Amino acid sequence: MGGPMAQVYDPDEVQVRATDLSKMSGRPVEPGLETFTFNARRGFTDDGEWTFVRKDGSRVPVQLAVTAMRDADQGIVGYISIAYDISERKRREEYAQHIAHHDFLTGLPMRSLLGDRLQMAMARGRRERSKVGVLMIDLDHFKRVNDSIGHHVGDKLLRIVADRLIGCVRASDTVARLGGDEFVVLVPDVREVASIVHVAKTLLERIAAPAVVGSHVLQVTPSIGISVYPTDGDTVDELIKHADTAMYWAKANGRSGYMLFTREMQRAASYKMELESDLRRALECQELQLHYQPKVSLETGRIIGMEALLRWTNAVHGAVSPAKIIPIAEECGLIQVIGAWVIRTACREARLLQVRLGQPLRVSVNVSPRQFLQNDLVDVIAAALADSGLAPEHLEVEITEGVLMENTALALERLAQIRALGVSIAIDDFGTGFSSLSYITRFQIDTLKIDRSFIANVTESANDAAVAQAIIALARSLKVKVVAEGVETTGQLAFLREHCCDVAHGDLFGAPVPPALFSVQGFHFAAACSAADFAETFGQLNQSSEDLVRAVVH
Template sequence: MKQEKELHMISDVENFDCPKNIDFLENDDEKYRYIVEESIVGIYLVQDEILTYVNPRFAEIFGYERKELIYKKIMDLIYEKDHTLVRANMNRRLKGETNSLRYEFRGIKKDNTVIEIEVLGTQIIYKGKPAIIGSVMDITEQKENSEQLRMAQKVFENTIEGIVITDNKGIIQMVNPAFTNITGYTSKEAIGRNPRILKSERHDRLFYQDMWDSLITTDSWKGEIWNRRKNGETYPEWMTISAIKNDYGETTHYISVFNDITEHIRKEEHIKHLAYFDALTGLPNKFLFGDRLNLAITHAQHHKHMLAVMVLDVDRFKRINDTLGHAVGDMVIQTVADRLDRCIEDGDTLSRLGGDEFMFILEEIKGIQDVIKVIHRIFDALSCPLHIHGHEFHITGSIGISMYPNDGKDLDTLVKNADTAMYRAKELGRNNYQMYTPAMNDNAIVRLTMENDLRKAIERDELTLYYQPKVDIESGKVVGAEALVRWNHPERGRISPGEFIPLAEETGLIEPLGEWVLRQACCQIRQWQDEKGYDIYVSVNLSPRQFQNRNLVEHIMDVIAETEVDPKYIQLEITESCAMENPDHTIHLLQRLKEKGFTFSIDDFGTGYSSLAVLKRFPIDMLKIDQSFVRDLTKNEDDKAIVLAMISMAHSMRLQVVAEGVETSEELSFLMENHCDQLQGYFYSPPVPAEDFEKLWEESINLHDLKVE
């Protein structure tokens, strides 16, 4: 009964005014009531799920005034999903299954905020009925802190960064799994030891002194550092060290977080390599070449030395790419680069600027003789044939040279002048070198102007075709013609084909120019057939660059379809050297065109390096004896013997023979006596416009009356 009385007394909330000092309380009831009222935990009394008493702290926890909570349903303060849990525990206590029970549930404050509650309750008898009295504590912050600690632990254990915690004396207290993954040391091996076990010996004492100075003055340090793994391998880290202080500002621990940046540095180095080195050959590219040349110029200027800049361009490299593809072309460039690299001294530079162009910097040379020695080594290195994928290549190069300080005192001038000299080397037949001279600039300007004008010549209708008759020697009748392009420049007048054809070949303009020639020739054949009834064939030259175009057959057939000319009236001429450069490609291409109805002749026969075993496989119809043999055949016994051999060989292969460059009656007599089939040359007619050719055709029926004197 005493317990029941006491509970009745503390539930009288309205009439109790707490004193300031418990010593003034006159009896135990007042003391108990004071303790309950002033408790830092929430105290409650609940009966039939109705609150009958709460102390101030309980009301504060749930955000209510005390008056609002008296006779309030306890379940109104409990998160709905926890109702079952709370009821079950309350029933267990009311039934006497347990004297007291501690557990956690989620509460609802007056503002609907969810809070975490820890409750300790016990069963009592209040006013003759079972009730529960207990205490509650708001453990929301504690739970949040616990969750944060749990998350921090998870981060600590699962982060990919290595973490080391030391005491203020630098002794390792804790490491995470990533530390072990990176360094190879287990936590057992590391804890209790100094981080010096990771020291790589790559940094001097001053490095570590600066690190500690930063920690002492700023409480942190960060930077790149090289450490050593347990297996002895050194590796780079990006590390951050922070000082941990207590509430009194005293450093208690240091925490170090680090990343293994080996892969990052490797990628940076790779990117740097790509930025400054050629991906195909590994040689310095144009950017690094420029840096090195500027440094070389500064060094030469300071020490009064000479230096040389050389440009090397691989001759006719585009044919390899066009014929065999870029994969083979790349292997050729790699092989050439390797050979060139072995030709220079340490301290000199070989660079690939792209395509088939290489540049050299030769430093501290004494004179041009030092440069020529290097050039001879280069030509010797390139002279050996290359064998790639079953193909044999004979590589040559054209080299241009400029010298510091005579030919320029800055990068742009030296490179420009070396480039100009290289183009001069190409103009002189390739496979040679040229020193820069000031006159070359004038030639380069003329050449550039001509190139620009040639690009516009077709659309401006400045080009025309001339036709040189091909005459049957036995009958004296014109049987065909060779179409030859002529350029009538509006300012310079007639420009020799010897000037603009090589330029067109070198710049790639030969392809649109060659297609224009073929189209014009076909149009002329169509006109002669429709208007004059001529039954005549016209030969058209294919340049080496055209011949290496993979789409040449398609381009030719497009012109044939457009002009509606039977291919049997077109004879395609290719040079001997072009045909023999890649015989398999030549045979394949000629066979495809042969199936369409075209005929073929080999031009300049005898000037190249033909293999008769290969030549007999070509589906050709005619050999043209080069004029260099015809010119002296009446004076030079060797030339006479060569011409006789060519005629005999061609006839044995069932080929016709045409001699070009015939200019005298003596030459004609020799060719007639030895059964040459056709002639072409100034003895009969130079190349003439179409209207003049028509007159020659009409008159040719009288050529059999031609008397040889």
């Protein structure tokens, strides 16, 4: 450890060690021999990591142990130093560190490393009064690639997307993968939000370009949510959460786009979380109910059935729309539980109504797309029929045409299983989706329902009238029933009867009501009337029903 020491050791490391020892001992320690012998002189072995520098300038990490040599009087006569090359150990440690913080598939940083870099970017932003952009990216319908072609193709596509993301950003930016098909791009040191938006637009264009994976030409689009430091948050968790919130808004607004986070999104997200929490308690607290809307034969004026409609009245939120209940139930995993409750309750209450009214009423139950594809749906229906005593022919399951499009093979199998029970199938909201007539002819269905959007303007819009007539004609050619939903005026009723629609329901015949009130309505609608004086008789029955409902309520 003599003169050549500076040529063997990294002088910067020696200086740092000397400074640390000076602070610890309270006296100056020169960056020389004493730096290595400080502990050895005090009777300890100095054991630490150092860097040797070869003559060619290459560096070698070593583990260096220094011990003092002493004579009989314990005086120091020299030092023994032993150095071990720890290059291999360092490589293993670096590899372990890398895989702990980097995604094995794409090599991109993962959440923990992203958090560190975002923290540093925010600190720099505070000093330099600059902005930091966080872009949350989710690939639209990526699951279809894995499900239809295979995970090995999906993995290759993810690597292609990762490479494209890296190619779109600066060296100072960070591209990370959070898992699945979720990525984050960190854009520090920007002055204007417009610069972050420009990055988002570039990513949209590059990711959406066709990708060749083996024999497949694939195309995926991203939904991107953007949060900006410091306006949208000043912590790692806040910025990532708000970017994630904005990304879900981008998906809800048609996908393949970007959205900047706003406080309104945060309020909506908080409201949604409250609803989800309350919905989990709704079944236990008996806040969920079914209301029933009558279905009327347009030939006889006789009530022939009813549609079961889910209702939720919460102490805090009041009456919650089914349009909010079902998506939340699907997202939080409650759809199976709530869907099964709806089927059981509808069957039980329909049977009670049949007994009270003395009429073979058929009840229609809406089944959500996710519930329809659940493996236990057929067992749930069979058990509900058995427990309630409702005959299978008096239950109708309503599904949307989108269900038939998304998973044709499974849909065919599920329809066959339900029909094998003796239960009928109706296609709800027909005409609003994108299915072709070839799809409709492949599936065994019993009823087509004309969506209320066409019925609303059927007396004013020639186009809506033409669509309604076409659906009625299609149903007749397929030898299935046709139902019009959302009938609210006598003009709409006259149009539907003129064009031989089979059945209708809507507020014109009665609003959805609990079973007890439906019983009152049912006694009056149950009376048969001729087709000739249907409209007049209906008006009388409806007024009479309203009078009796008021009497029951008061």
